[in-house]
Amino acid sequence: xxxxxxxxxxxxxxxxxxxxxxxxxxxxxxxxxxxxxxxxxxxxxxxxxxxxxxxxxxxxxxxxxxxxxxxxxxxxxxxxxxxxxxxxxxxxxxxxxxxxxxxxxxxxxxxxxxxxxxxxxxxxxxxxxxxxxxxxxxxxxxxxxxxxxxxxxxxxxxxxxxxxxxxxxxxxxxxxxxxxxxxxxxxxxxxxxxxxxxxxxxxxxxxxxxxxxxxxxxxxxxxxxxxxxxxxxxxxxxxxxxxxxxxxxx
Numbered sequence: 001x002x003x004x005x006x007x008x009x010x011x012x013x014x015x016x017x018x019x020x021x022x023x024x025x026x027x028x029x030x031x032x033x034x035x036x037x038x039x040x041x042x043x044x045x046x047x048x049x050x051x052x053x054x055x056x057x058x059x060x061x062x063x064x065x066x067x068x069x070x071x072x073x074x075x076x077x078x079x080x081x082x083x084x085x086x087x088x089x090x091x092x093x094x095x096x097x098x099x100x101x102x103x104x105x106x107x108x109x110x111x112x113x114x115x116x117x118x119x120x121x122x123x124x125x126x127x128x129x130x131x132x133x134x135x136x137x138x139x140x141x142x143x144x145x146x147x148x149x150x151x152x153x154x155x156x157x158x159x160x161x162x163x164x165x166x167x168x169x170x171x172x173x174x175x176x177x178x179x180x181x182x183x184x185x186x187x188x189x190x191x192x193x194x195x196x197x198x199x200x201x202x203x204x205x206x207x208x209x210x211x212x213x214x215x216x217x218x219x220x221x222x223x224x225x226x227x228x229x230x231x232x233x234x235x236x237x238x239x240x241x242x243x244x245x246x247x248x249x250x
Contacts, residue, residue: 001026001196002165007056017221024196031211040200044167049077057105058170081158083168087150098125100158125154148179165196216240
């Protein structure tokens, strides 16, 4: 579905990662774990096609995204959704915030035309808000939400346009257990819909709960990728073992 091959990225004299390869398949949740500041967000930006790596390729559906025309790359970028650590909502109702994803991402259909006409709430909006448990707040103004509710709306907005791949950057780092549980249930729903999901997190327990496979990103790059139970119970790389055991200091 989405594959990065031998990508390298630096900013000035600082190398973030070098010759990094990673992929996520349809209907799979890939956890990317690593300490804060190691480059997880930069990796997600590259996978989201918003940052061209210094070297290597990022392919969506087998097509090198940086080898096509800008118009084609824009269409590919619209197939990838991203939810950031800090939610950013518009000065509008919850429903209008979720509709925004349909307006800018989806093909022109009667359903979207109705959304633009502000007639009825589109089915995709209702369904996405139902996934995150916020259908009763559809007409409520977004600025009245708690931080956890706002993050759930951000997730619903990304889910509404049915992306091929969904990238999550520390999606529950500041949330209470209830909101964290809702987001994790929504991740499972995305998987069930056949969406490839990448969850970047420093919370190893969360990666154990939600991920099918886990990639460990340290200063050296990705040290190991494998099934979640193998990574946490029997890693083959000593650096992975030390990181999971809390023996590496950053």
